[in-house]
Amino acid sequence: MTARLHVDLAALTANLDRVRTTVAPAELMLVVKDDAYGHGLDPVVRTAAAAGVNWFGAFDVRTGAAVRAVLGGGPRIFAWIAASRDDLDTAVAARLDLGIGDADLLEELVDAAHAADASVRVHLKIDTGLHRNGVRPEEWPAFVQRAAALQADGAIDVVGVWSHIAEASDAEDDDARAVYESALSEAAAAGIHPSVRHLAASAASFARPEFRYDMVRVGAFCYGIRSAGGPSADELGLAPIGRLEADVVAVGPDSVHVDLGALHGMPSSLSGRAAVGTPAGSRSLHAVGESHSLVQTWPVAAVGDTVTVFGPGAQGEGSSTDLAELIGTIGEEIAVRVSPLVPRVYER
Amino acid sequence: MSMPGSGPRSAPVARISRSAITANARAARARGVHSFSPSVFEADAWGHGAVLIREVLAAEGFVPVDAPTTLVLTTGAHAAPDRPQTPVSARELFGLEPGTTPALRLTGTVLSVKDLRAGEGVSYGYLYRASSDTRLALVTGGYAQGIVRALGGAVDVAIAGERHPIIGRVAMDVCVVEIRDAVVQRGDEVLVLGDPAAGEPSLADWVRATGLFPAELITTVGLRSIREEAP
Numbered sequence: 001m002t003a004r005l006h007v008d009l010a011a012l013t014a015n016l017d018r019v020r021t022t023v024a025p026a027e028l029m030l031v032v033k034d035d036a037y038g039h040g041l042d043p044v045v046r047t048a049a050a051a052g053v054n055w056f057g058a059f060d061v062r063t064g065a066a067v068r069a070v071l072g073g074g075p076r077i078f079a080w081i082a083a084s085r086d087d088l089d090t091a092v093a094a095r096l097d098l099g100i101g102d103a104d105l106l107e108e109l110v111d112a113a114h115a116a117d118a119s120v121r122v123h124l125k126i127d128t129g130l131h132r133n134g135v136r137p138e139e140w141p142a143f144v145q146r147a148a149a150l151q152a153d154g155a156i157d158v159v160g161v162w163s164h165i166a167e168a169s170d171a172e173d174d175d176a177r178a179v180y181e182s183a184l185s186e187a188a189a190a191g192i193h194p195s196v197r198h199l200a201a202s203a204a205s206f207a208r209p210e211f212r213y214d215m216v217r218v219g220a221f222c223y224g225i226r227s228a229g230g231p232s233a234d235e236l237g238l239a240p241i242g243r244l245e246a247d248v249v250a251v252g253p254d255s256v257h258v259d260l261g262a263l264h265g266m267p268s269s270l271s272g273r274a275a276v277g278t279p280a281g282s283r284s285l286h287a288v289g290e291s292h293s294l295v296q297t298w299p300v301a302a303v304g305d306t307v308t309v310f311g312p313g314a315q316g317e318g319s320s321t322d323l324a325e326l327i328g329t330i331g332e333e334i335a336v337r338v339s340p341l342v343p344r345v346y347e348r
Numbered sequence: 349m350s351m352p353g354s355g356p357r358s359a360p361v362a363r364i365s366r367s368a369i370t371a372n373a374r375a376a377r378a379r380g381v382h383s384f385s386p387s388v389f390e391a392d393a394w395g396h397g398a399v400l401i402r403e404v405l406a407a408e409g410f411v412p413v414d415a416p417t418t419l420v421l422t423t424g425a426h427a428a429p430d431r432p433q434t435p436v437s438a439r440e441l442f443g444l445e446p447g448t449t450p451a452l453r454l455t456g457t458v459l460s461v462k463d464l465r466a467g468e469g470v471s472y473g474y475l476y477r478a479s480s481d482t483r484l485a486l487v488t489g490g491y492a493q494g495i496v497r498a499l500g501g502a503v504d505v506a507i508a509g510e511r512h513p514i515i516g517r518v519a520m521d522v523c524v525v526e527i528r529d530a531v532v533q534r535g536d537e538v539l540v541l542g543d544p545a546a547g548e549p550s551l552a553d554w555v556r557a558t559g560l561f562p563a564e565l566i567t568t569v570g571l572r573s574i575r576e577e578a579p
């Protein structure tokens with residue numbers, strides 16, 4: 001297999017700078033779930049920490065504990081999924097900040113904190129309309145009152161109030177923000193004054209300044225993955241940090257064989273729809289097989305030539321989001337589908 | 349503390365059944381097939397784990413055939429009819445053909461249960477809106493674990509043997525299931541991929557919903573979920 005994912009860590013640093021400049025004075029939380037969107041958790045978090053990023057968003061406790069193991073005691077690590085008491089115990093031991101959006105889970109966390117004789121930093125989650133995790137608005141006043149009582153008891157330290165928005169439309173996001181504002185007021189009435197209010201992810205962090213509050217949680221933009229249907233990476237001042245490549249392994253009359261296919265994570269639905277980068281520029285992706293693909297040939301095509309499936313565009317390739325839009329999905333899905341068996345090659 | 353590996357997990361779990369692979373291999377042998385192509389080990393045996401597959405093939409007396417000398421673009425769209433001299437196919441071995449038993453069983457965990465009122469939307473873009481009051485379960489597993497984004501609104505999962513649809517956009521690590529008035533609680537197991545012969549959600553539903561190859565769908569699930577060997 002010659003397929004490899006190049007990861008440009010200098011581009012990551014530049015994107016982090018760009019995001020931080022854009023959202024300032026709000027702070028950046030770099031979201032690193034799913035092996036840093038497939039780019040590799042360890043090098044990404046080390047690079048970000050060296051660039052001064054102090055908050056990491058980990059999705060689950062398992063990932064949060066992995067970030068803590070890499071970075072040690074300093075940075076704040078936020079996880080918002082705990083599936084079991086074991087997870088809660090691990091979170092307490094790893095000194096994670098935990099997002100809690102369920103009344104029963106809050107009680108269970110307090111048990112875990114007591115068992116460890118520790119105090120846990122908690123970010124209470126209001127459901128502003130996404131209807132995944134988060135406490136519904138009608139249940140919120142009782143939830144924050146209970147949290148305030150538990151905080152007085154010392155088991156938890158409520159440092160954050162947060163939510164996820166649906167990004168369905170600006171108007172609906174405005175409605176969600178109104179719910180968030182009410183939740184903040186009700187929290188204040190209960191005696192909870194969070195120092196870290198956070199609501200926005202990538203798209204809103206750039207386009208909607210009023211959604212930034214104290215911190216934004218950004219994954220995609222830091223990796224240079226623009227929103228489907230949104231402004232280009234160039235317009236955003238960002239560059240894709242990932243570049244998926246493979247070699248030509250055979251040359252036919254009409255097409256070349258590239259040893260990268262659907263089993264490596266390139267969706268077969270891109271067959272006949274996408275273009276990829278070659279030494280001669282952009283060429284059609286004729287077919288995607290399980291282990292190989294066929295790409296429209298070019299003059300003097302030779303075995304060993306590099307074909308770029310997605311990347312910053314130097315060989316005429318599109319971005320992961322460009323490919324995603326052809327098959328009705330988003331760049332993040334293209335990025336995280338790249339097989340973990342495809343080697344990551346880091347460039348500094 | 350629960351036993352390691354036995355409790356609810358924050359990521360979906362893919363259990364690979366040694367007995368199912370063995371049964372599929374024996375069914376092939378009963379037809380006179382006793383060889384395999386090294387291609388069955390591609391992508392860590394399509395995400396099932398090449399070590400386990402090698403063990404079963406060796407235990408059942410299968411021998412390798414030489415790799416094809418000409419480069420063939422396999423798409424998985426048209427499996428060749430089985431002939432006695434044909435090596436066992438990955439699809440047959442892993443239980444993706446009719447009449448075979450799926451080797452991979454994918455389960456998630458209910459993270460939370462909540463009410464949804466008539467008119468309210470679910471997940472990114474509010475693609476789903478409730479026509480009447482209902483109830484939802486948030487379940488581990490999203491497109492980063494191979495529950496591809498196109499499955500939102502297209503396939504079912506099963507909880508305690510009862511089918512429930514995935515609604516709204518599948519997110520990177522979670523999806524939302526409409527459970528209506530079913531008795532479901534945090535920590536419950538959710539069957540995402542099982543055995544179609546038992547009436548369970550299966551990969552064939554995913555192929556119909558996405559148009560993708562069975563191989564690419566199952567491979568991402570096997571490589572990106574928490575993988576465990578089952579008896």
